[in-house]
Amino acid sequence: MVKLLYMIMSIQSRGACDLSGLILFRREGKIERIMPSPYKDEDVLKELIKSHPEILSSTALSNRMIFLAEEYPVGSGSIDLLCLDDEGRIFMIETKLRKNQERRQIVAQLLDYASQLRKQSFDIFQRKIEEKNGGRAFRDILTDLVDEHYVEETLDKVRTNLREGDFVLVAVMDEMEQQLKELLTYLNEYMDIYGIELKRYDVKDYGEIFIPGIIPQVQKGTSRQRRTPITIEQLKRNYEQKDLQVEINDILKSFELAESSNQNVQIRLSPCYITLSLFLEDCRIDVSLNKRPEGDHGVWVNNPGYYQRVYEIGKNLGLDVKLSDKPFAKIIRFNGIDGVKKVSAVIQDLISELRALLSPFTRK
Numbered sequence: 001m002v003k004l005l006y007m008i009m010s011i012q013s014r015g016a017c018d019l020s021g022l023i024l025f026r027r028e029g030k031i032e033r034i035m036p037s038p039y040k041d042e043d044v045l046k047e048l049i050k051s052h053p054e055i056l057s058s059t060a061l062s063n064r065m066i067f068l069a070e071e072y073p074v075g076s077g078s079i080d081l082l083c084l085d086d087e088g089r090i091f092m093i094e095t096k097l098r099k100n101q102e103r104r105q106i107v108a109q110l111l112d113y114a115s116q117l118r119k120q121s122f123d124i125f126q127r128k129i130e131e132k133n134g135g136r137a138f139r140d141i142l143t144d145l146v147d148e149h150y151v152e153e154t155l156d157k158v159r160t161n162l163r164e165g166d167f168v169l170v171a172v173m174d175e176m177e178q179q180l181k182e183l184l185t186y187l188n189e190y191m192d193i194y195g196i197e198l199k200r201y202d203v204k205d206y207g208e209i210f211i212p213g214i215i216p217q218v219q220k221g222t223s224r225q226r227r228t229p230i231t232i233e234q235l236k237r238n239y240e241q242k243d244l245q246v247e248i249n250d251i252l253k254s255f256e257l258a259e260s261s262n263q264n265v266q267i268r269l270s271p272c273y274i275t276l277s278l279f280l281e282d283c284r285i286d287v288s289l290n291k292r293p294e295g296d297h298g299v300w301v302n303n304p305g306y307y308q309r310v311y312e313i314g315k316n317l318g319l320d321v322k323l324s325d326k327p328f329a330k331i332i333r334f335n336g337i338d339g340v341k342k343v344s345a346v347i348q349d350l351i352s353e354l355r356a357l358l359s360p361f362t363r364k
Contacts, residue, residue, distance in 0.1 A: 023211065044200075045172050045198055046095050054302060055212050056083055056093070059168060059196070062270060063272065063273045063286070064085065066141070066144045067083050068083055069128070069129055069132035069133070072129075074113050074117050075116045076112050086154070088155075088158040090167050091169075092114060095173070096172075097173065097174050114165065114169060117165075118162070122159045122162055122163070143326070147296045166192075168192040169191070171194070172196045172198060173195070174197070176197055180195065181195065185216040188216050194216070196212055197212070199211045229271055230270070230273075230291045231269070232252065234291070239340070242293040244340055247340050254351055255274070258278075259276070265279070272290060272295075273290055274289050278355060287354070298330045299354070301331050302328045307329060310354070310357075313354065319332050319350075321333070
């Protein structure tokens with residue numbers, strides 16, 4: 001059932017159509033429409049975000065995301081979930097079921113918790129995160145998100161975002177009333193606040209499907225300036241300044257060819273990266289290029305079951321590789337200018353090999 005989630009997320013993110021209210025399932029030759037089913041309890045919402053924080057990535061044009069902590073204490077209560085993106089931005093998530101009478105307070109809770117969190121020093125924030133992660137050092141936690149060479153840079157971004165209160169507030173529910181959707185859409189004009197509807201579909205004898213919907217929809221070019229993704233033209237200029245015009249053109253052509261030939265391959269732009277995302281039946285693989293040529297580039301995989309196969313692909317192509325037991329790991333590395341030059345020579349083979357992992361179910 002997970003493969004349906006990734007396919008629908010891919011189609012929705014392209015802006016082709018909204019399928020969240022129309023889910024069709026073929027069983028024994030008969031096509032059935034599946035209607036949303038109620039959740040048994042709120043913990044399921046939390047588990048979905050904890051295990052797949054990338055569900056949040058569309059809310060602020062983020063490229064990668066990790067889960068930080070659950071029930072994080074602030075002066076007026078506890079934040080349900082905290083996540084962090086690769087720009088060092090802290091995501092504060094509150095979860096509620098529509099049947100919960102406290103659902104009407106969800107926006108007020110988020111705003112209250114944000115004001116409380118902003119009062120905390122970075123040292124206190126770091127200590128509490130480490131306590132929530134069994135004493136694991138915050139620097140080590142960040143290696144789940146960025147290459148170890150960029151941990152200090154990310155730490156500085158977290159410090160700055162915490163000091164300035166640059167948070168992303170997210171209300172996660174199974175279903176939202178229209179009035180709440182309108183409130184979130186209005187507030188989003190002034191701050192980074194979003195809603196996520198995670199509708200649940202129970203497919204008898206097969207399992208469950210969860211379909212995320214973002215409120216309001218993030219449209220490229222309409223976001224506030226600090227969330228605007230880099231453009232292709234800006235990216236090219238950055239690389240041309242480092243005498244990498246040939247290399248960046250080769251990489252971009254390979255990205256565009258891959259996207260045009262398969263509906264489960266997508267080019268994504270974020271403030272710091274251009275990424276070619278390959279949606280497998282139960283996995284997403286990101287080939288990411290930093291906007292800075294001297295920056296952090298590589299192939300990220302969000303399912304450990306694919307780590308070894310991606311590792312072998314990179315090794316056979318002569319690229320720097322490293323296995324990991326982290327939940328969203330960078331398996332192939334081509335950092336810095338030398339890495340860009342190296343990967344540009346094999347980029348077509350790399351994408352071809354990664355696409356070969358696409359299952360017969362999703363292959364076009």
